[in-house]
Amino acid sequence: MKGSSIAHPIQGLIKYHGLKDDVLRIPYHDSISVATSPTNTHTTLEFGNFRKDTATVDGKQLAARELERVVSVIDEVRNRSGVRKKFRMESRNNFPSNVGLGASASGFAALAVAACSAADMKLSLEQISVIARRGAGSATRSVTGAFSRWRAGFEDEESYSYQIASEDFQMGIVVALIPAFKQTEDAHKAVLTSPFFHSRLAFVHGALAEMENAIRKKNISKIGALAERDSLILHGITMTSVDEMLLWRPETVKVMLEVRKMRSESLEAYFSIDTGATVYVNTAPKNVKEVERRIKALGIETLTCGVGGAARITEEHLF
Secondary structure (H helix, E strand, O other), rough: OOEEEEEEOOOEEOOOOOEEEEOEEEEEEEEEEEEOOOEEEEEEEEOOOOOOOEEEEEEOOOOOOHHHHHHHHHHHHHHHHHHOOOOEEEEOOOOOOOOOOOOHHHHHHHHHHHHHHHOOOOOHHHHHHHHHHHOOOOHHHHHHOEEEEEEOOOOOHHHHEEEOOOOOOOEEEEEOOOOOOOOOOHHHHHHHHHHHHHHHHHHHHHOOOOOOHHHOOOHHHHHHHHHHHHHHHHHHHHHHHHOOOOOHHHHHHHHHHHHHHHHHOOOEEEEEEEOOOOEEEEEEEHHHHHHHHHHHHOOOOOEEEEEEOOOOOOOOOOO
């Protein structure tokens, strides 16, 4: 009863912020993201006669809240499959975690797919995304991968992800890596205290329609412009909630200003920032090398990505 999976992290394009159900992680509105490759999480999970549930990520044994989130996903698999055994899990990221690169998304997506495989459950990716959501909301879109939309819904089975466009549509993504510890869960809990949150709810439905239309038309400039604006709105809410979370660092602003300078010089590039300090720079594939050169010239480490596919089962086990 062993399964392994590989999943890609995601960049939010129209991001989600805030949960109307903290336990089931059901959000206030839909969201759209793009999976990033070659960054990925590789996870192996086995059900067996173990003394207790254990989970390891990048060599670190999980405990307390981190382990609870893993168990919440596996308990749902056990409930649906009838498996009653303890589990052992090992997971590895080929990219740095807790720098705003969506490690929780790929981690819980890979976990859910591996666990369903180990329990011999025959589910679609959309159905698996419902299970993955219990660990991290963004994991729904990491399960279906490429360009995906997470339907908020009102009840458990209604809140799932589906793919809008496959990885055949490629976009250039240069990541400016800016380390800054943050707790995404804290940010989600505080959103209702921002005076701008309800304005975002009114704005986001039109933005979602525009973004989906731009993706279907493969309009990278429009995708980039919409994601950039949505990033500013998201962080405006984060900064004006009761915790007044300032997640940007000086390097974050430096990259944002450089991206605006690129555009003024006819190099089309757009910034996008999830809940953290790291900046994604979206551009056409032909512009990636020049965009990367400009970001590196600021003294900032970069990572170049393309569009990744859906989470998948692999026969390569980690133990």
